[in-house]
Amino acid sequence: MFELSLIGIGTGNPDHLTFQGAEAIRKSDLILIPRKGEGKSDLAGLREMIIGQVTKTPPTIAYFDIPVRRTEGGYLRGVDAWHDAIAKRWQDAIEAHPQARNVALLIWGDPSLYDSSLRIAARLDPVPAIRVFPGITALQALTAAHAIPVNDLGAPFVVTTGRRLRENGWPALADRAAVMLDGDCSFQSLDMASFDIWWGAYVGMKEEILIQGPLTEVANRIIETRATARANHGWIMDIYLLHRRKDRS
Missing domain, CATH: 3.40.1010.10 (Tetrapyrrole methylase, N-terminal domain)
Structure with a gap:
């Protein structure tokens, strides 16, 4: 034994x-x-x-x-x-x-x-x-690298996968969602105008790459950066946090 x-x-x-x-x-x-x-x-x-x-x-x-x-x-x-x-x-x-x-x-x-x-x-x-x-965890490393909290004040958040985001859409009752295991940049399946994103690859390592901003403005840059980094290193580990904006009208 x-x-x-x-x-x-x-x-x-x-x-x-x-x-x-x-x-x-x-x-x-x-x-x-x-x-x-x-x-x-x-x-x-x-x-x-x-x-x-x-x-x-x-x-x-x-x-x-x-x-x-x-x-x-x-x-x-x-x-x-x-x-x-x-x-x-x-x-x-x-x-x-x-x-x-x-x-x-x-x-x-x-x-x-x-x-x-x-x-x-x-x-x-x-x-x-x-x-x-x-x-x-990758989630801890991501939020530390961007110097952000994982949740809004008193609000829930969800940790999910790219596959679940594509197949089921935005998680019910969540204001924020951390997305892991996503080789397809599944944020593209959402109404991107409604979201902000904090994305990171090789987080905490010397190769670290960070991108954040309104999803519509940075989505293409994330997709291109991810593809280039994966080609250069032969592998990539990335994670991102999405925030759904509230209608304040």
């Missing part, structure tokens, strides 16, 4: 790692690092850099390849099958190191917010003892 630690590492800036998370890395004897293809090799490199900065004697590292997510059969069915496949890669990597008792994964952002590591861990056999070390 082993213990599995899911350690939030923020947006990739080593300064986002908590003291608690750093100690969990030092106590690990096996860390699993995903590989997402040649164009995203620096994602593994960032994890390696963080490990190297917090420990003088790095633990054993086991790399595994992320399987391709299939799209036939619907979104949820495809994701469920994908999680099964990832769990199998975790299982194989762990079983190849039977001496490991403290296994860890470094999770972008925080394991609690639009991350499936906990659901994947529950598929392991046997299910290990799981410890979660929270990290800086």
Whole structure:
């Protein structure tokens, strides 16, 4: 039996790692690092850099390849099958190191917010003892970078995905919505004249890009900037906050 630690590492800036998370890395004897293809090799490199900065004697590292997510059969069915496949890669990597008792994964952002590591861990056999070390979320990093609160005074906000925004429209009862996992710039599906946006990519990293303003004025700049940055780096992580203007007439 082993213990599995899911350690939030923020947006990739080593300064986002908590003291608690750093100690969990030092106590690990096996860390699993995903590989997402040649164009995203620096994602593994960032994890390696963080490990190297917090420990003088790095633990054993086991790399595994992320399987391709299939799209036939619907979104949820495809994701469920994908999680099964990832769990199998975790299982194989762990079983190849039977001496490991403290296994860890470094999770972008925080394991609690639009991350499936906990659901994947529950598929392991046997299910290990799981410890979660929270990290800086992309939403925290975004609002800090723009120096704004996430909500209006006394008002609710919603955290959602690009797919949900496209399919369901603006969330009911929300004045603000933080949108994650959006590779399609789904804000284009809204009545853009009614919204302001605060957008950020690689937030908190040296590559950070920030754009904000009335959505109609900055939407095209965000779309073009995002495409260029993704082409230059081979990957992009971005998030944005939308504010629906109230009719004050």
